[in-house]
Amino acid sequence: MNKTRLEAFSDGVLAIIITIMVLELKVPEEHTLHALMELQNTFLSYLMSFIFIGIYWGNHHHLLHTVHHVNSKIIWANMGLLLTLSVVPFTTAWMGESHFEKIPLAAYSANLLICGISFFILQKTIMAHYTHSTKLIEALKKQEKKGVISTVLYIIALLSSLYYPWMAGLAIATVAVLWLIPDKNIEKALSE
Amino acid sequence: MNKTRLEAFSDGVLAIIITIMVLELKVPEEHTLHALMELQNTFLSYLMSFIFIGIYWGNHHHLLHTVHHVNSKIIWANMGLLLTLSVVPFTTAWMGESHFEKIPLAAYSANLLICGISFFILQKTIMAHYTHSTKLIEALKKQEKKGVISTVLYIIALLSSLYYPWMAGLAIATVAVLWLIPDKNIEKALSE
Amino acid sequence: MNKTRLEAFSDGVLAIIITIMVLELKVPEEHTLHALMELQNTFLSYLMSFIFIGIYWGNHHHLLHTVHHVNSKIIWANMGLLLTLSVVPFTTAWMGESHFEKIPLAAYSANLLICGISFFILQKTIMAHYTHSTKLIEALKKQEKKGVISTVLYIIALLSSLYYPWMAGLAIATVAVLWLIPDKNIEKALSE
Amino acid sequence: MNKTRLEAFSDGVLAIIITIMVLELKVPEEHTLHALMELQNTFLSYLMSFIFIGIYWGNHHHLLHTVHHVNSKIIWANMGLLLTLSVVPFTTAWMGESHFEKIPLAAYSANLLICGISFFILQKTIMAHYTHSTKLIEALKKQEKKGVISTVLYIIALLSSLYYPWMAGLAIATVAVLWLIPDKNIEKALSE
Numbered sequence: 225m226n227k228t229r230l231e232a233f234s235d236g237v238l239a240i241i242i243t244i245m246v247l248e249l250k251v252p253e254e255h256t257l258h259a260l261m262e263l264q265n266t267f268l269s270y271l272m273s274f275i276f277i278g279i280y281w282g283n284h285h286h287l288l289h290t291v292h293h294v295n296s297k298i299i300w301a302n303m304g305l306l307l308t309l310s311v312v313p314f315t316t317a318w319m320g321e322s323h324f325e326k327i328p329l330a331a332y333s334a335n336l337l338i339c340g341i342s343f344f345i346l347q348k349t350i351m352a353h354y355t356h357s358t359k360l361i362e363a364l365k366k367q368e369k370k371g372v373i374s375t376v377l378y379i380i381a382l383l384s385s386l387y388y389p390w391m392a393g394l395a396i397a398t399v400a401v402l403w404l405i406p407d408k409n410i411e412k413a414l415s416e
Numbered sequence: 417m418n419k420t421r422l423e424a425f426s427d428g429v430l431a432i433i434i435t436i437m438v439l440e441l442k443v444p445e446e447h448t449l450h451a452l453m454e455l456q457n458t459f460l461s462y463l464m465s466f467i468f469i470g471i472y473w474g475n476h477h478h479l480l481h482t483v484h485h486v487n488s489k490i491i492w493a494n495m496g497l498l499l500t501l502s503v504v505p506f507t508t509a510w511m512g513e514s515h516f517e518k519i520p521l522a523a524y525s526a527n528l529l530i531c532g533i534s535f536f537i538l539q540k541t542i543m544a545h546y547t548h549s550t551k552l553i554e555a556l557k558k559q560e561k562k563g564v565i566s567t568v569l570y571i572i573a574l575l576s577s578l579y580y581p582w583m584a585g586l587a588i589a590t591v592a593v594l595w596l597i598p599d600k601n602i603e604k605a606l607s608e
Numbered sequence: 609m610n611k612t613r614l615e616a617f618s619d620g621v622l623a624i625i626i627t628i629m630v631l632e633l634k635v636p637e638e639h640t641l642h643a644l645m646e647l648q649n650t651f652l653s654y655l656m657s658f659i660f661i662g663i664y665w666g667n668h669h670h671l672l673h674t675v676h677h678v679n680s681k682i683i684w685a686n687m688g689l690l691l692t693l694s695v696v697p698f699t700t701a702w703m704g705e706s707h708f709e710k711i712p713l714a715a716y717s718a719n720l721l722i723c724g725i726s727f728f729i730l731q732k733t734i735m736a737h738y739t740h741s742t743k744l745i746e747a748l749k750k751q752e753k754k755g756v757i758s759t760v761l762y763i764i765a766l767l768s769s770l771y772y773p774w775m776a777g778l779a780i781a782t783v784a785v786l787w788l789i790p791d792k793n794i795e796k797a798l799s800e
Numbered sequence: 801m802n803k804t805r806l807e808a809f810s811d812g813v814l815a816i817i818i819t820i821m822v823l824e825l826k827v828p829e830e831h832t833l834h835a836l837m838e839l840q841n842t843f844l845s846y847l848m849s850f851i852f853i854g855i856y857w858g859n860h861h862h863l864l865h866t867v868h869h870v871n872s873k874i875i876w877a878n879m880g881l882l883l884t885l886s887v888v889p890f891t892t893a894w895m896g897e898s899h900f901e902k903i904p905l906a907a908y909s910a911n912l913l914i915c916g917i918s919f920f921i922l923q924k925t926i927m928a929h930y931t932h933s934t935k936l937i938e939a940l941k942k943q944e945k946k947g948v949i950s951t952v953l954y955i956i957a958l959l960s961s962l963y964y965p966w967m968a969g970l971a972i973a974t975v976a977v978l979w980l981i982p983d984k985n986i987e988k989a990l991s992e
Contacts, residue, residue, distance in 0.1 A: 229423060229477055231805060236431030236620075239812030242886070244439065247820065249890040255901040271883070278879045282872070285805055293607065296474070296598035303470045307463070310434070314441040325447040406872035415869065421615060421669055428623030428812075436631065485799065488666070488790035495662045499655070502626070506633040517639040613807060613861055620815030628823065677991065680858070680982035687854045691847070694818070698825040709831035 227294045230302060234284060237306045241313060242277040245270050248317035269320030269332075272400065273312050276336065279403040280309060283343065286410060290361050291350055301349040305342040311335055329392050330385040336396065337378035344371055359416055363409035370407075374399045419486045422494060426476060429498045433505060434469040437462050440509035461512030461524075464592065465504050468528065471595040472501060475535065478602060482553050483542055493541040497534040503527055521584050522577040528588065529570035536563060551608060555601035562599075566591045611678045614686060618668060621690045625697060626661040629654050632701035653704030653716075656784065657696050660720065663787040664693060667727065670794060674745050675734055685733040689726040695719055713776050714769040720780065721762035728755060743797035750793050758783045803870045806878060810860060813882045817889060818853040821846050824893035845896030845908075848976065849888050852912065855979040856885060859919065862986060866937050867926055877925040881918040887911055905968050906961040912972065913954035920947055935992055939985035946983075950975045 249266055252259035284305075291298065315328070315335040322328040347364070354361060377395040385392035441458055444451035476497075483490065507520070507527040514520040539556070546553060569587045577584035633650055636643035668689075675682065699712070699719040706712040731748070738745060761779040769776035825842055828835035860881075867874065891904070891911040898904040923940070930937060953971045961968035 229427060232424065232808065233427045233431055233473060235805060235809045236428055236812055237435050239809055240432055240435040240816055242882075243813055243816040243820065244435065246886045246890055247439070247823070248443075249887070251824075251890065251894045251897055255894075255898040255903050257903055260903065260907060274879075274883050274886070278876070281809060282875055295603060295607070299474055300470070300596070303466075306434075307466050310438045310466070311441070314438055314443065318443045318447075321443055322447040327447050327449055327452065331452060404876070411871060415871070421619060424616065425619045425623055425665060428620055429627050432624055432627040436627065439631070440635075487795060487799070491666055492662070492788070495658075498626075499658050502630045502658070503633070506630055506635065510635045510639075513635055514639040519639050519641055519644065523644060613811060616808065617811045617815055617857060620812055621819055624816055624819040628819065631823070632827075679987060679991070683858055684854070684980070687850075690818075691850050694822045694850070695825070698822060698827065702827045702831075705827055706831040711831050711833055711836065715836060 227288060227291050230294050230299065231288055234288075234302060234306060235281075237310065238277060238281050238284070241310055242274060242281075245273055245313040245316055248313065248320065265323045266317070266320035269316045272396065273316040275400050275404070276339075277309065277312065279400070280305075280339070280343065283403075286360065286364060286414075287347055287350060289414075290354070290358065290364065293353060295353070297349050298346075298353070301342075301346040305339070305346050308335070308339045308342040312339070324389055324393070326386050326389060329389055330382055333378060333381035333385050333392055333396065336399070337375065337382060340371065340375055340378055344375075347371075359413035360410065363407065363413040366409050367407055370402055374402065377402075419480060419483050422486050422491065423480055426480075426494060426498060427473075429502065430469060430473050430476070433502055434466060434473075437465055437505040437508055440505065440512065457515045458509070458512035461508045464588065465508040467592050467596070468531075469501065469504065471592070472497075472531070472535065475595075478552065478556060478606075479539060479542060481606075482546070482550065482556065485545060487545070489541050490538075490545070493534075493538040497531070497538050500527070500531045500534040504531070516581055516585070518578050518581060521581055522574055525570060525573035525577050525584055525588065528591070529567065529574060532563065532567055532570055536567075539563075551605035552602065555599065555605040558601050559599055562594055566594065569594075611672060611675050614678050614683065615672055618672075618686060618690060619665075621694065622661060622665050622668070625694055626658060626665075629657055629697040629700055632697065632704065649707045650701070650704035653700045656780065657700040659784050659788070660723075661693065661696065663784070664689075664723070664727065667787075670744065670748065670798075671731055671734060673798075674738070674742065674748065677737060679737070681733050682730075682737070685726075685730040689723070689730050692719070692723045692726040696723070708773055708777070710770050710773060713773055714766055717762060717765035717769050717776055717780065720783070721759065721766060724755065724759055724762055728759075731755075743800055744794065747791065747793035747797040751791055754786055754791075758786065761786075803864060803867050806870050806875065807864055810864075810878060810882060811857075813886065814853060814857050814860070817886055818850060818857075821849055821889040821892055824889065824896065841899045842893070842896035845892045848972065849892040851976050851980070852915075853885065853888065855976070856881075856915070856919065859979075862936065862940060862990075863923055863926060865990075866930070866934065866940065869929060871929070873925050874922075874929070877918075877922040881915070881922050884911070884915045884918045888915070900965055900969070902962050902965060905965055906958055909954060909957035909961050909968055909972065912975070913951065913958060916947065916951055916954055920951075923947075935989035936986065939983065939989040942985050943983055946978055950978065953978075 249263060249270065252263065312335055315332040318328040319325075319332045347368075351361075351365075377399045381392040381395035384395065441455060441462065444455065504527060507524040510520040511517075511524045539560075543553075543557075569591045573584040573587035576587065633647060633654065636647065696719055699716040702712040703709075703716040731752075735745075735749075761783045765776040765779035768779065825839060825846065828839065888911055891908040894904040895901075895908045923944075927937075927941075953975045957968040957971035960971065
């Protein structure tokens with residue numbers, strides 16, 4: 225079984241997830257700048273989630289690059305990741321509409337944490353089938369540290385969301401920045 | 417005519433079906449854990465349907481793998497499957513929002529039953545064009561027993577939904593588990 | 609420029625059009641069979657449009673098969689077809705919710721007529737670039753008669769919708785049946 | 801890293817953006833021609849945005865054609881373009897529903913301006929990696945003039961939207977026409 229359809233299906237689902245979030249930007253009834261400004265929290269949430277889905281798409285891209293043989297375990301680990309990511313538009317909208325209230329912020333943090341765990345499971349499932357090592361595989365293994373740090377930051381976000389919302393926001397933003405910085409090892413491995 | 421576009425179109429439709437279901441997770445107006453918890457039945461329905469669409473995607477993947485020549489009959493049998501699956505988000509949402517009321521549960525069971533029949537028709541349509549047998553084709557034929565058992569379970573779900581909703585839920589969950597267990601024959605056929 | 613992306617983009621748009629129509633099947637508030645039955649006209653409209661989009665997908669598939677070189681004219685003729693088809697979910701929903709009232713039925717008929725004209729323009733644009741004839745091209749040319757008959761039937765549907773709605777429905781259903789019957793010439797050309 | 805998935809993902813997102821806009825064509829409650837006519841501004845907005853997304857798809861198509869090696873910078877410049885384009889359905893709907901009121905028209909103009917800037921950034925990012933020149937690259941460089949003129953027209957639209965809405969409309973329509981005229985250099989470069 226080749227991986228073309230797995231990639232195509234995942235790309236389709238990720239493209240839909242990233243785009244339907246914009247449906248939560250409800251058209252304001254008034255036609256004023258003020259009405260538009262009231263959407264700023266919803267838009268900020270959208271922006272954050274757009275970046276996260278974009279990061280996942282890139283990482284998914286790299287990870288699938290190392291796969292030669294797709295089996296049931298990989299298909300279902302991938303479905304698990306898509307499932308957890310598909311809930312992001314929901315938590316994003318709730319967080320935005322609530323203007324970053326505690327519980328919605330906690331729900332968003334929890335969602336990102338679960339997405340991270342799902343990706344980790346997919347990575348482990350795929351890695352269990354490596355028969356030999358390549359530069360890209362080594363680079364992905366080195367990147368696992370980032371995954372651990374992200375997990376810790378997500379937990380901090382989840383715990384702090386109920387008491388210091390700003391700290392949760394900071395922790396989540398830090399994860400985004402962490403992954404937005406291009407990984408030298410991966411760039412090198414891919415260009416070779 | 418090659419099958420690339422048939423696969424691409426089906427992947428697109430399945431990706432959209434699996435993702436738009438999450439639009440039924442309506443953002444709660446209150447920002448409490450309690451409000452989130454009230455969505456648990458909607459979420460449970462979503463989870464169940466996500467797994468079912470995932471199973472169909474996998475089976476569709478295997479089935480199309482055995483096709484060399486796409487003709488009108490196969491295209492329309494495939495359209496029939498996509499049509500019945502496209503109604504799943506509707507019955508899923510109705511079942512979830514009704515907190516598993518009898519009629520919506522029966523509608524969901526009926527929908528799954530019809531999806532199963534559509535897949536069976538697609539499989540038979542494709543099988544009618546096999547000119548010789550491969551390991552994968554043999555594995556798919558052995559898998560037909562699962563299809564029969566599933567059909568019986570769907571009918572049990574449909575009949576019991578009006579009297580013992582829990583039995584309908586159990587029957588449907590059993591079908592899901594039945595298909596989630598990787599099929600050894602297919603795995604072997606694909607890896608060879 | 610190759611046609612892969614044109615096909616992929618068109619498949620994406622058609623997959624979305626065919627699937628978002630189901631979003632118009634609004635979940636009934638009551639949980640009764642009666643409430644479900646009230647959706648029958650909406651569902652019938654959905655079914656009809658699903659078949660039409662399916663037919664267009666198949667015909668688009670055949671037509672693009674004859675293209676070797678994609679230029680701006682073909683891209684925009686294709687965009688024109690996608691534009692007119694993208695309005696189908698709107699007219700479908702209006703027709704269904706109105707229980708086949710005159711004006712919505714006329715709007716639906718007009719929409720189908722315009723879709724037919726758009727497809728005709730795309731076909732002519734593509735045909736203007738044929739450098740030599742193939743079996744498939746000949747089969748497509750023979751099929752043009754069907755296009756003329758369909759156009760006449762759409763016009764009959766449009767005119768009769770305001771006076772004899774049943775006649776409009778009959779004319780539209782006739783077009784669907786006309787295209788659902790596999791075209792022997794095309795089947796033969798494709799299998800060769 | 802090859803560009804296939806980047807193209808597939810972008811095609812998916814663009815296909816969804818262009819199609820979900822039609823969801824803003826809300827089905828009228830009344831079943832009269834008058835009710836349909838009241839949607840004309842919404843439809844006109846949809847038509848305009850459909851053309852713009854179509855233009856971006858075509859230009860994206862050409863631009864990606866010149867790419868051989870995809871790196872993080874290109875991925876994120878591309879994500880930036882998709883992000884700004886994904887807001888188009890929102891501003892389109894607001895503009896249409898407001899019947900071209902000043903602020904929504906300004907928001908739409910600003911959105912198009914930002915999309916133009918995003919495309920420019922993507923183009924520069926990709927161009928920074930060219931190792932040698934081809935006919936298509938030269939044609940794209942000549943086309944940059946159009947980009948500058950469009951930017952000026954978008955700024956005119958943005959400024960005039962608050963005082964002379966018709967001028968904003970005219971400026972935006974001029975940009976559309978400018979890009980709808982096939983570029984001879986690109987056509988020639990592609991056909992060679």
